[in-house]
Amino acid sequence: MRTRTSVKWRQFPPDVLPAWVAEMDVMPPHEVVEAVTAAMVAGDTGYPHGTATAEAFAVFAAERWGWAVDVPAVHAVPDVMIGATEVLRLHLRAGDTVVISPPVYPPFTEFSRAAGFEVEAAHLGPDGRLDPDTLDAAFARARTGGRRAAYLLCNPHNPTGAAPTRAELATLGDLARAHGVRVVSDEIHGPITRPGTAYVPAATVIPDAIALVSASKAFHLAGLKAALAVPGPDAVDDLARLPETVNNGVSHVALVAQTAALRHGGPWLDALRVGIERNKQSFAADLGARVPGVRWDPTEATYFAWVDLRDAGLGDDPAETLLHRGRLAVNPGRTFDPASPTHVRVNLATNRDVLRQVVDRIAAARDSR
Helix, strand or coil, rough: CCCCCCCCHHHCCCCCEEEECCCCCCCCHHHHHHHHHHHHCCCCCCCCCCCCHHHHHHHHHHHHHHHCCCCCCEEEECHHHHHCCCCCCCCCCCCCCCEEEECCCCCHHHHHHHCCCCEEECCCCCCCCCCCCHHHHHHHCCCCCCCHHEEEECCCCCCCCCCCCCCHHHHHHHHHHCCCEEEEEEEECCCCCCCCCCCCCHHCCCCCCCCEECCCCCCCCCCCCCEEEEEECCHHHHHCCCCCHCCCCCCHHHHHHHHHHHHHHHHHHHHHHHHHHHHHHHHHHHHHCCCCCCCCCCCCCCEEEECCCCCCCCCCCHHHHHEEEEEEEEEEEEHCCCCCCEEEEEEEECCHHHHHHHHHHHHHHHHCC
């Protein structure tokens, strides 16, 4: 893996074990490798055309989640965050408000502010789930003075791994309608739920929501970025206003890769989900046994562990301590929420040997006080 030149394996010196950024330590499905290789050999490296990826996603979504996707209404976008920002621009102007629910993926804040929007926090509840009272109050604040507002949902949630239920999404939709807030949903981790846990697409519950989806996280294709903006039935006309210039940034080869993943990668994905669940169980058990005072319970979705290390004896900035004492790179909690400085996000999408080393290094950093 250290022969790879991506950021996960090159950001830190060779003696640092990377367990941070959202890259998996796997090989993509062989059908994806074959599709991309065939495109390169044929010189099929021009500009994108057609709806093949949207068609593949529609079949994938119908089979897995019962989501009836309106293919002609789907728009390809360069990636999820660029797509989300452009969809937000359909509803908001500079100075309007984007509501987010920390702790949450840091680009939610970064991209929103870069687009000229204000950011309002509606923190998750103590259980790491959407809190209706907090959302209600945040939506009211966001609309103060007649400002327009949108809610940027993370479904499933990164970093907590919570997968909102249909009832939770229905409550969110009711609150959003009551306050005149539009819902835009990042659903890039939707395919990565634990076996037996349901992922509920927001647009199947909130008719005027617009979802951003991609095969990049589930199939280890972050280096082949592309995404789809998928409207709920009441948001089709809104999404139709998306500027054509947004589509101009989409990579044809990335769409080739993602189409192959969606069409043929189902068995690979199911095996991956089983492996991630085994890793979660192993990590939880090893961490509890090796690092007294720290407990983490396996989550419903994603391949991350959001771990509170306040009682691990690693100081006020555990991520920094782990890097310097344990030579372990994890994501600092404060980047997801300033109120979570003692949390870290750990990437569990690796092999069992590496995962054991992750726990060893946490324990070693604690023991070296």
